[in-house]
Amino acid sequence: MNDVEDDKLLSRKKPTFPVHQKLKDYLKRYNRESNITVSYDDLLRFQGAITVYDKNENDTLWVRCYYPDHEREHIDRDLKHIYDILHSDGRDKSLDFLNVDAVDYCTFGNTKPFRIKIRNVLNDGHTYFYIKKADSSRIYGLELEHLLSPHRINFLVHGDTLIEEHIAGIPGDEFIEDYLESCDHQERTQIAKEFVKFNERCLIRLLGDMRAYNYVIIPTHDFDRVSYAIRAIDFDQQSYEGRLKVYRPQFFKENVPMVMNVADCLKNESIEQYKKEERALIAKRLINTQSRYKALIRCMRSDYLTSTVKLKELKKELMNFTGDVKFKNCRNMGSVLNTALEFVRRNYSNEA
Incomplete structure (x- = not known):
């Protein structure tokens, strides 16, 4: 997890997609x-x-x-x-x-x-x-966060207006600059674990552009330690870009200190274990929310959320990444996301 690119991964500007019936x-x-x-x-x-x-x-x-x-x-x-x-x-x-x-x-x-x-x-x-x-891809991102992450989220939609609750926490860029270096080894190890799991969660559910200012670090004080959680706060880039690296926070230059912290604190065996844990938890959440998840995916499958070029690029990269040829037959981003999540459910539901 120690290879990092700059942030020239994103399109210049993502369009706003209307909310269909x-x-x-x-x-x-x-x-x-x-x-x-x-x-x-x-x-x-x-x-x-x-x-x-x-x-x-x-x-x-x-x-x-x-x-x-x-x-x-x-x-x-x-x-x-x-x-x-x-x-x-x-x-x-x-x-x-x-x-x-x-x-x-x-x-x-x-x-x-x-x-x-x-x-x-x-x-x-x-x-x-x-x-x-209101932007349909953002709404899908919010709802997927509610269904598949450890965190619930409140939002409302009326016409072309979207209302979102505030997600409290320390912005990632501020935490990296002002707090990370002062954390002790135990805290840095726990932050490294959470970043690995956050990175995996974003990849699996195809949430892109998690540069440091698009997520927050949430410290929780226990009686003998401080634990940390990482939460996305921007859902604008749900299932839009074609490059797979956009959906992996580790590849943004703003996250270099977090990536280096992972390299310093965790062995490769631990990183792989935390990835498996997160896949298993997502598989479990998928099973527990099947009815609502299927209803949401039906909406996504009938929606236009990206360009044909980006769709084709992402299908190819996911097929190479997972070895699952089912991506080849996906006709839209809803189908791509469903195929990715079903891949996780098939391979990790027994570990949940």
Whole structure:
């Protein structure tokens, strides 16, 4: 796991794919659809904005938005209602205790999301959620994360607007720069293990572009140690690119320190064991969510998620990587993903 490429693996810009009716039906069936009253386009009508800086006075590439007084009142009410739907029963009983502290807009990347900061005035605690343009490949990525990873995730869709909960943690690039070197050997070994498993999970479920700023490190303090988990926070590159390396975090230059940490802390036998463990766990989750997973794959098989060139390239690379000739007959990315997951289920379900 010690070979690393630069990040010239990705296409210049991934297009946004519309949410088709079959996927809308799926979202409604599994309570992912919501009749929210404010859209992404509504939030674009801000009157002005100022730059948001971090604690070290660096530009975060987010700007804080301001709205005309005649719009701010109903925008605040609608945003608090969205928070209530996302985190409670949607009956608006707690709205009087909530305040919209900030509406920030990201000027970096493909999705250009809005980040909403909601504060509970009773205890001064706050949390975030995001409003983005709905994109079917991103929705598939979120739902696959919910079904196949160790983590559950909350999101809602209405029309062409996507609402995502905030995933708390230390951004990977910040963790690498500020925290990794100060970890002791036991902690670095545990981080290495988690990176191996995260790398394998992304590959198996074809989630691409896991550069360091697209995942977070989550420390959990136990009575005698600190343990770490790694979670993806960006699902824009689900089953889109043609090169297999895009789906393996180890090949991005931003992750070099994580890859070197794996090489320093783990023997090859341990790396292979952790890969097998992750494949077995995914096989188990696949079996446990068969009905919902099959419904999702039916949607993906009827959807257009990439170009013919990229599809052909990925089929060839996966066939060479796994030796499974079934990839040759895949007609779309949904079929490619299903073939990859079925390969794992067939070969590792007995180890789960």
